[in-house]
Amino acid sequence: xxxxSADQTLLKRSFRRKRLRENAAGLFFISPxxxxxxxxxFGPMVFSLGISxxxxxxxxxxxxxxxxxxxxxxxxxxxxxxxxxxxxKYVFIMVPLQVVFAILIAVLLNRATYGIKFFRSIFYLxxxxxxxxLALIFSWMLNDDFGPVNYMLELVGLPRVxxxxxxxxxxxxxIFIALWGVGxxxxxxxxxxRSVSSEYYxxxxxxxxxPVRKFFNITIPLITPTILFNMLTSLISxxxxxxxxxxxxxxxxxxxxxxxxxHVYRNAFTHFKMGYASAMAWVMFxxxxxxxxxxxxxxKYWVHYEDDGGGR
Amino acid sequence: MHALESKKxxxxxxxxxxxxxxxxxxxxxxxxxxxxxxxxxxxxxxxKPELIPTxxxxxxxxxxxxxxxxxxxxxxxxxxxxVSTPFAMLSATMVAFGFARINFWGRNALFLFxxxxxxxxxxxxxxPLYIQYNKMGLINTLWPMILPGAFGSAFFIFLARQFxxxxxxDLDEAAEIDGCNRWQIYWSxxxxxCRPIVVVIGVFHFVWCWNEFLTxxxxxxxxxxxxxxxxxxxxxxxxxxxxxxxMAVSCLSVLFPATLFYFTQNLILGGISLSGVKK
Numbered sequence: 001x002x003x004x005s006a007d008q009t010l011l012k013r014s015f016r017r018k019r020l021r022e023n024a025a026g027l028f029f030i031s032p033x034x035x036x037x038x039x040x041x042f043g044p045m046v047f048s049l050g051i052s053x054x055x056x057x058x059x060x061x062x063x064x065x066x067x068x069x070x071x072x073x074x075x076x077x078x079x080x081x082x083x084x085x086x087x088x089k090y091v092f093i094m095v096p097l098q099v100v101f102a103i104l105i106a107v108l109l110n111r112a113t114y115g116i117k118f119f120r121s122i123f124y125l126x127x128x129x130x131x132x133x134l135a136l137i138f139s140w141m142l143n144d145d146f147g148p149v150n151y152m153l154e155l156v157g158l159p160r161v162x163x164x165x166x167x168x169x170x171x172x173x174x175i176f177i178a179l180w181g182v183g184x185x186x187x188x189x190x191x192x193x194r195s196v197s198s199e200y201y202x203x204x205x206x207x208x209x210x211p212v213r214k215f216f217n218i219t220i221p222l223i224t225p226t227i228l229f230n231m232l233t234s235l236i237s238x239x240x241x242x243x244x245x246x247x248x249x250x251x252x253x254x255x256x257x258x259x260x261x262x263h264v265y266r267n268a269f270t271h272f273k274m275g276y277a278s279a280m281a282w283v284m285f286x287x288x289x290x291x292x293x294x295x296x297x298x299x300k301y302w303v304h305y306e307d308d309g310g311g312r
Numbered sequence: 313m314h315a316l317e318s319k320k321x322x323x324x325x326x327x328x329x330x331x332x333x334x335x336x337x338x339x340x341x342x343x344x345x346x347x348x349x350x351x352x353x354x355x356x357x358x359x360k361p362e363l364i365p366t367x368x369x370x371x372x373x374x375x376x377x378x379x380x381x382x383x384x385x386x387x388x389x390x391x392x393x394x395v396s397t398p399f400a401m402l403s404a405t406m407v408a409f410g411f412a413r414i415n416f417w418g419r420n421a422l423f424l425f426x427x428x429x430x431x432x433x434x435x436x437x438x439x440p441l442y443i444q445y446n447k448m449g450l451i452n453t454l455w456p457m458i459l460p461g462a463f464g465s466a467f468f469i470f471l472a473r474q475f476x477x478x479x480x481x482d483l484d485e486a487a488e489i490d491g492c493n494r495w496q497i498y499w500s501x502x503x504x505x506c507r508p509i510v511v512v513i514g515v516f517h518f519v520w521c522w523n524e525f526l527t528x529x530x531x532x533x534x535x536x537x538x539x540x541x542x543x544x545x546x547x548x549x550x551x552x553x554x555x556x557x558x559m560a561v562s563c564l565s566v567l568f569p570a571t572l573f574y575f576t577q578n579l580i581l582g583g584i585s586l587s588g589v590k591k
Contacts, residue, residue, distance in 0.1 A: 019417075025494045026416025032403035033426060036463020041429060044440035051440075058439065105334060112331045113324060121574050122335045125342055128569045130523040130541050133562045136553065137341045140348070140356075148344065148361040180341065184516060188471075191508055191581050225474045233467060236430050243525075261433060268435050281436035288431040293424065305477050 052279035057272040069279035080280075082255055083263040086171065090259065091238040094175045098234050099227060102182045106189035107219070120190070127183030135247035138177050139164070164249055167256040174244050174257055185230040192226040193219065224303040232292055239288050260284060349373070349560040356555050369556065373564065376547070376557035384536060385543035388454060392539060393521045396458045400517040401510050403464035408472030409498045413484060423473075430466040438530055445531060456531040457524060457539070461517055468513045475509040476502060511579040519569045540565050 027034075052069055054062035073080045109120055126134065141147050142163035150160040163173040200218045209217065220227075242261040245251055251258035251266075264284070268277035343363060348356055349372055351365045376382075410416070411423050445451050479502065487497050503510070525541045532538060544565060547558040573580075 022414060023416045026410050026414040026419060029410025029414060029494070029498070030407045030422070033407040033464045033466075033469060036403075036460065037429065040441070040444075040460060040463070041432070041437065043444055044437040045432065047440035047443075048436040108327060108331055108334065111327050114328060117574065117577060119331055119335055120577055121570065123338050124573055125566070125570060126338060128519055128523075128566050128573065129342070129345070129562065130525060130544065130565070132525055132541070132545060132548075133345075133558065134341065136548070136555075136558065137345050137348075140555070141341065141344055143357075146357040146359065146361060148363070151361050180338065187512070187580060191512065194581050195508075225478060229471060229474050232427070233430070233470070239431075240433055261435070264433060265435050268439075274439065278436050281433040284433055285428075285431055289424075289428050292427055292431065296424070296427075 048278045049282060051275050052282050054275045055273075056275045058274050059272075062275065065275070069276045070283070072276065073280055073283065079255070079258065079263055083258050083260045086256065086258055087239060087241075087260040090171060090175060090241065091235060093172075094178055094238050095231065095234050097175065098179060098182055098185065099231055101179055102185040102230065103189050103223075103227075105182065105186050106193055107215075109186075109190055110193045120187075123186055124183040126180040131243040132247055134180065135177075135244050139248050142173060165253050167252075167254040170249055170253055170256045174248065177244060177248075178238075178241070185234065188226050188230060189223060192223040196222045221304045224299075225305060228295070228299050228303045232295055235291065235295070236288055239284065345559050346563060348555055349563050351556055353554070353556055372556050372560040376560040377564065379557060380543050380546050381536070382540070382543055382561065385538050385540050388537060389522060389539040392454050392457045393518055395454075396462045396521060397514055397517050399462035400465065400468060401514050403462065404468035404513050405472045405476075405503060405506050405510060406498065407464045407469045408476055409502055411469070412473045412476040413481075413497075413502075414494070426466045426469055430470075434526060438526075442530060450531070452532055452534040452537050454537065457521065457527050460527075461521065465517075468517065471513065472506065472509055475506060479505055508580060511576055515569075515573060515576055515580060518572060522565075522569050 051062055053064060053066060055065050055068075056062035105123055109116065109123065112119055129137075141149050144150065144160065144162055144165060147163075149163070153160060161169060164170050196219060200222070201214060204214050204218055240261050241259055242265060245257045245259050245262050246265075249257045251262050260280070261284075264277050264280050267273045267280065347363050347365060350368050350370055351372075352367050352369050355362075355365060355367055407426075411419060411426075441456075442451070445456055450456055483501055483505075484497050487501050492501070523541055524539070525545070528537075528539045528542050529545075532542070540561075544558060544561050547554040547561070
């Protein structure tokens, strides 16, 4: 009896030591990020959270006003919900479209036989162009009077569209333009598609599965980790989108493209209401964290990692 | 057998046609960028826009390049990219390995935190960060552009973690039995397998650093420290946009990353090195 209890304490001790080692190893491997975070992010984040409870125009010293900024945005800022709705609309149309679009192009490119390198580069090219430049190219292409897009519409007998000046169209025009940046997710999907072993397809062939079934039962499940990744990152960047609206529409026409980030930016750098802008940004931050957490939590049910079945 | 072959051929032709069609749509803005770059200013806004200009102005490229010290801007950009890219590749995979393979305390909460940092709106940290960099004496240096990526950006950590999660754990365990410690498992087993993702990180990081606009805009006032995007932006002032020069320099600036992508794409998509792992 005494023997086994001694064994147990020994076991416990070695278990504890193992846990300690595990923690130390984990800390060591994530240390680059930790250092970067503590050095460059932690301070500014605390600062901006603090500022969000104050009134501060960046010149004098901040004046503490408690939750007033947070109350103001939900009760008396006429643009707050307007910009929130615009942003949500953009996110919920743009993100699924981009996911589907990127997968389709990746599948197409994965099957293409001639000039693959060339075509891949073409689809990736727009993402290589600097954001402001791309926006300027489109500002000219979609110009009401001189733009080639309207010119071509007219050539085939269609009416001119006021892409960036019609409040009913402008947001969709921006979504359309944003889809040009599909290159990076597309590359990731291609990479994922290439790593799907052909044995799965061969097995499915033997079972007599058609291309549609193979796509939905083999391809899609195996690239779900990549889908999760692209969904989250495009969700996050869509929520923070600003450059296109900033350069192309300035939030107009009739505030139809007045994104949340633009509202934050205006308050911070045009009206110098840093406290209010910080408060708004923190609400956005919490909102995206919640949504991201929700998607991540749901991923347990639909994301398939190669390792799941095997391993221990 | 014959029917099957002809079915396959029509499929190939269909795929090819669809690819060309989509590619044309993607090429469209780039074609206009090129076309604008060689136009005379008065030919840019016309009632009948022409893709292929009648009046070619090839000197636009040289004029634009010489209008500002673009050699210096290019050098600055190359320094930023050259210093930060290797660090970005190493730190992201290292941190990702920690999150994917080691069961340390608070791992999941911390990982959510990493993703959370992607979500922080830039406009809010910008001013505190400016104050901080100023205290550190880093304003008007290239460091604000080099540092954030070098410590491992959340996007790449997440990407590498997704990848490492897909590598069977049996490999780690086999290595452990063979007497490898954690660092050896990372360095000689996981990292080589991560080659495609390391290249993806390298190329993406390169492209983003190359095009990064806001960071240098905020932290650099001294023109001699400008990077290419800021230089390009000089053609856009309060009164007008010098479209032809802006597009000409943009074309030149795209050449570098485009060439890089063209020659690394097989590495990026490296199915070969992966197929050995996946069952």
